[in-house]
Amino acid sequence: MSEHRDSAAGTPAVTAGPPDEYVEAEIHRLLAEDPAVAEQGITVVRRERGLVLYGEVESPHRREEILRRVAERFPDVPVTSDIGVIRTQAPTQVEQLP
Amino acid sequence: MIRIAAVGDVHLDEDVVGRFRPALDELPDCADVLLLAGDLTRHGTEAEARCVAREFGGLGVPVVTVLGNHDHQCDQVPQVVKVLEEAGIRVLEGEGIVLEFPAGRLGVAGVKGFGGGFAGRCASDFGEPEMKAFVRTTNESAEALGAALRGLDCDLLVALTHYSPVPDTLAGEPLEIYPFLGSYQLGQAIDSAPTALALHGHAHAGSERGTTPGGVRVRNVAHPVIKQAYSIFHLGDHLDAGEVSRIGHSGIQQPWS
Numbered sequence: 001m002s003e004h005r006d007s008a009a010g011t012p013a014v015t016a017g018p019p020d021e022y023v024e025a026e027i028h029r030l031l032a033e034d035p036a037v038a039e040q041g042i043t044v045v046r047r048e049r050g051l052v053l054y055g056e057v058e059s060p061h062r063r064e065e066i067l068r069r070v071a072e073r074f075p076d077v078p079v080t081s082d083i084g085v086i087r088t089q090a091p092t093q094v095e096q097l098p
Numbered sequence: 099m100i101r102i103a104a105v106g107d108v109h110l111d112e113d114v115v116g117r118f119r120p121a122l123d124e125l126p127d128c129a130d131v132l133l134l135a136g137d138l139t140r141h142g143t144e145a146e147a148r149c150v151a152r153e154f155g156g157l158g159v160p161v162v163t164v165l166g167n168h169d170h171q172c173d174q175v176p177q178v179v180k181v182l183e184e185a186g187i188r189v190l191e192g193e194g195i196v197l198e199f200p201a202g203r204l205g206v207a208g209v210k211g212f213g214g215g216f217a218g219r220c221a222s223d224f225g226e227p228e229m230k231a232f233v234r235t236t237n238e239s240a241e242a243l244g245a246a247l248r249g250l251d252c253d254l255l256v257a258l259t260h261y262s263p264v265p266d267t268l269a270g271e272p273l274e275i276y277p278f279l280g281s282y283q284l285g286q287a288i289d290s291a292p293t294a295l296a297l298h299g300h301a302h303a304g305s306e307r308g309t310t311p312g313g314v315r316v317r318n319v320a321h322p323v324i325k326q327a328y329s330i331f332h333l334g335d336h337l338d339a340g341e342v343s344r345i346g347h348s349g350i351q352q353p354w355s
C-alpha cells in the first residue's frame with residue numbers, strides 16, 4: 001500500500017507520532033509492567049484534551065508515581081488523572097448470609 | 099453463627115503500611131476470622147511480604163490467605179510464604195484448614211486459581227504447548243480446590259480464591275479480559291462440595307455479588323471493589339440459634355451489635 005511504499009522510502013505517511021490507540025496500549029502496559037507502578041486496574045480514556053487516567057490505588061504516593069512515570073515516558077501527550085485512593089475504614093454494615 | 103471478615107488485593111508495600119491498621123484493630127470485636135483473597139503485595143517480594151506481616155499479623159483472630167498473581171511476580175513465593183507463616187498467617191494452595199469456633203467448625207479451602215474464561219467463551223486444552231499449559235494450569239488449580247473442599251470435615255465450608263469462579267462478579271470489567279480474570283472450572287469445583295460461600299479478588303473493577311451455577315454465593319472482596327478495609331459476612335445461623343457471642347482467643351465476649 002502507499003504507506004508501505006512511503007515508509008520504505010524513509011518518509012512515513014504519518015509524522016505526528018504513533019496513532020493514539022498505540023499510545024493508549026503502551027500506557028496501559030507501562031502501568032501494568034513498570035515495577036514502579038504495577039497497576040492493572042487503571043483505565044486510560046481518550047478525551048478531547050488528551051488522555052485521562054481513571055482507577056483506584058492504595059496510596060497517594062502511587063497516584064503521583066503513575067502520573068510521573070507516564071509524563072516521563074510520553075512527554076508530548078497531555079495526561080490528567082482522576083485516580084482515587086481507596087478508603088480503609090472499618091465496615092459499618094454486615095452481610096447476613098443464609 | 100460464624101463471622102467472617104474478608105478482603106483481597108491490598109497490594110501492600112511500605113507506602114501502605116498502617117493504612118489498614120486502625121480498622122484491623124477493631125476486627126476481633128466483629129469477626130472470628132480474616133480471609134485474604136490474594137494480591138497481598140505489589141510484586142511478591144520478601145520485603146513486601148514483611149509489610150503484609152506487619153499489617154495483618156498479630157490481629158487476635160486467625161488469618162488465612164491465598165496468594166495472587168502479583169504475589170508471584172518476583173518468583174519469591176517460598177520466601178513470601180515463609181514470612182507470612184512466621185507472622186501466623188496461614189497460606190493455602192490446594193489445601194484446606196478447619197478452624198474451631200464456639201458456633202462450629204469452619205472449613206476453608208483455598209487456591210490462587212487461574213484464568214481461562216467462562217462456559218462457552220473459554221480457552222481450550224488444544225493446539226500450541228503454551229495454550230495447553232495455560233488451560234492445564236487452570237484445570238489443575240480447579241481440581242486441587244475441589245479435592246480440598248471435598249476433603250474437609252466441618253460445619254460450614256468456604257472457598258477462597260484469587261481468580262473468580264463466576265463471571266457475575268466481574269461486571270464492570272471489560273468483557274474482553276474476562277478470560278484473564280477467572281475460569282468456570284473454579285465454579286465447578288466449588289459446586290462439587292457443599293460450599294456455603296466463595297470469596298475471591300483480582301477483579302479490581304468488578305462487582306461484589308454473584309452466584310455459581312450450583313447456587314453458591316460468590317463475593318468479590320477485592321479492596322477497590324468493597325472500598326473499605328474488609329467486609330464482614332455472617333453465616334451459619336442454623337449452627338446454633340442461641341449462641342451468638344464469642345469466647346475467643348482474645349478472651350472477650352463481644353456480641354456483634
Ligand SMILES: [Fe+2]
Nearest residue numbers: 107137166300
Ligand atoms: Fe489485584
Ligand SMILES: [Fe+2]
Nearest residue numbers: 137166167300
Ligand atoms: Fe490479581
